[in-house]
């Protein structure tokens with residue numbers, strides 16, 4: 001059943017093609033995580049980093065994450081920028097127009113918590129999670145496109161644990177290092193070269 005349930009690994013092992021038998025849910029689950037189309041909700045300076053992510057230097061298309069201007073085509077809303085209370089109902093409406101299942105990335109301090117507008121501002125929403133279910137938070141003012149890239153990969157992992165089959169879930173298979181783990185060639189404990 002491992003072969004049936006993991007189409008991606010099976011495809012890697014069959015150079016030149018071959019006959020692959022699998023179940024519909026395995027195909028759907030595999031393809032869903034590899035084509036997270038983005039609804040770009042860029043409202044302020046963070047939007048420049050979101051736009052940069054689509055250009056050739058970062059080339060997000062290779063992840064299957066292409067920006068679409070229509071919420072009905074999108075899987076993940078990327079909120080990049082300050083959201084005011086006046087703007088929030090429009091953002092909510094666009095989110096509601098996205099088909100299920102759908103996900104949200106809060107990109108930058110303003111989207112995460114209101115950022116520099118957290119204090120002394122009556123008009124700014126203190127984080128989009130006040131009205132949207134955020135799946136991945138990206139800190140920074142502004143965060144770099146690489147941070148968005150990392151968020152897409154994290155979201156992919158998260159999506160890959162879900163299944164369209166009722167009551168079915170998949171084990172998390174992470175190729176990414178856990179936060180705080182040492183890099184290659186670095187000592188495993190902080191200050192390991194001291195003394």
Ligand code: SF4
Nearest residue numbers: 045046109110141142
């Ligand atoms: S987090 Fe910083 S860069 Fe991003 S929208 Fe807010 S003020 Fe601008």
